[in-house]
Amino acid sequence: MVTIRDVAKKSGVSVATVSRVLNANGYVHEDTRKKVMAAVDELKYSPNEVARSLYKKKSKLVGLLLPDITNPFFPQLARGVEDEMQKGGYRILFGNSDENAEKELDYLNTFTQNNVVGIISATNNKAKNNYKNLSIPVVFLDRTSSDYPSVYADGKEGGRIAAEEIVKRGSKRITILKGPAHIQPAQDRFQGALEVLSQSNIDFHVMSTTSFAFEDAEKWAKELFATYPDTDGVLASNDIVATAVLHEALRLGKSIPDELQIIGFDDIPQSSLLFPSLSTIRQPAYEMGKEAAQLLVKIINQEKIQQQQVQLPVTFIDRNTTRKVDTNG
Template sequence: MATIKDVANHAGVSVATVSRVINDTGYVHENTRQKVDEAIRQLNYSPNEVARSLFKRKSKLIGLLLPDITNPYFPELARGVEDRMQESSYRLIFGNSDEDEHKERDYIQTFVQNNVVGVISSTNDPNADTYMKLKIPVVFLDRTSNDMPSVYADGREGGRIAAQQILARGSRNVTIQQGPKHVRPAQDRYQGALEILEQSGTPYQVVQTSSFSYEQAGVSAKELFQKYPDTDGVIASNDIAAVAVLHEALRLGRQVPDELQIIGFDDIPLSSLVYPTLSTIHQPAYEMGREAAGLLIEIMENGYALHNNIQMPVSFIQRDTTRKVD
């Protein structure tokens, strides 16, 4: 493989000059720059990023921390982040925190040890010391924070819309699944739905789900119908939970949507693949990932951003687990 010395020899200039061209540090005459560029091209020279990162004290690595990539909502976020980062030649070091504080701290530490220049994290604790002490830019994704840059969906409004829609379509005995208590966006949606149901005076009940895992979704769905067999509308904590409720309802012979309406949250690709297709609240996950990447790049490259907190809109997607209205 060609070295920087080979490039310098080939171009007839000093190594320092080649370095100035590569790193864009200091004046180089245009003719010289062209000679160096030509030598780089001919020798197919690719500067060692580690050496460059020591020299410039900068790498092109970004740390991305998500709770669990096997939850189908997160790959969409990750793709959004990656695609945007790739456009600006940044690369991702990736980790799953499993919502475990200890694992999260460990990951952030190894990100720093590997000289990442920025971090995107879906943490449950944006105020943790781990983040406060970081000397590189951080953007929280799918999480709100007043003090730090963040990109998130309007969960509270999502919850409101879900409740408004299920009521407008005739449910009169609604069950809300309250998602995991430590997951802030889940609690925002729950509060939003609660708000509308309280106002409406319609009877409702709350069931608790402790995690977003597939296994837990199945268990929660079974419990829901054991406790509240007469419910005629379920606002699920996310789409996985909603698909599990749909499954259990069909297994029990309930007519969906005529006897029972179901609304999910997220709009993961699966929601339009099940039968009947799932009505849900759409979160623009891919776009959120892109926005977070864009925001981090802006902060890294300019030192600041015009808008540090980006709230993304949510919308109701009418499919076949809710009844039609005029």
């Protein structure tokens, strides 16, 4: 390994001078700067971030904690975070928590032990006080929080829109699939939908589900049609569940969207490739990731923050699992 001392020797100056040219810090004569840069090039020197981090007590690393990268909603988030962090020269220490408090704590420890300069967490764990005594900034992603910086989409509004749209398009016996109880965003969606349907005079059922996993999704779908065979509108807790519902409905020979309308949530990339393509409430996942990253670097740089909580808007994506609404009405 070539160190700053090797560069210093080769260019005939002290390590301090080398450090100064590398960091463009303090005074250094143009001639010596050139000598040093030449030595750097020749030796292919590249500073050891670990040593730098040790002295400075801060690295160029940020921790990113997601529930599960395997859930198709999260890669977009992650990508948004990464692309933005990349710009600021930050790199990502990555972990999946599985919404498991122990794993989460474990990762939080790793992050601090590695001098990360900030953390972005998209977990929905109750164990908030894992974060209480962290000395580094945290921003929560896809999760509302009044006491921490956070960026999230307007889930409640999303739920409302979904309910309004499905009603407007004529569903009369709606089933709301309520997502896992401990996932706040899922509850927000549910509340929004509930609010609208409660105030309407449309029949509806609520069916609880306990996970967002692929493997479970088909089970809920079967259960749904077994329990409520005459439902003509499903508000799914997310696009995965919606996809499973769509799949099962087609298997049962239901005509979509004529007999049954389905609205998902998230707008994961593959939703547009289904047939019929899935109508859904879009969360701007990539932008959310970016936004979170921007917020975090602002906090790291001690910039003034206008808004600790960033709420991003949600939009209805009108595809083919919903009927066309009468536009002249």
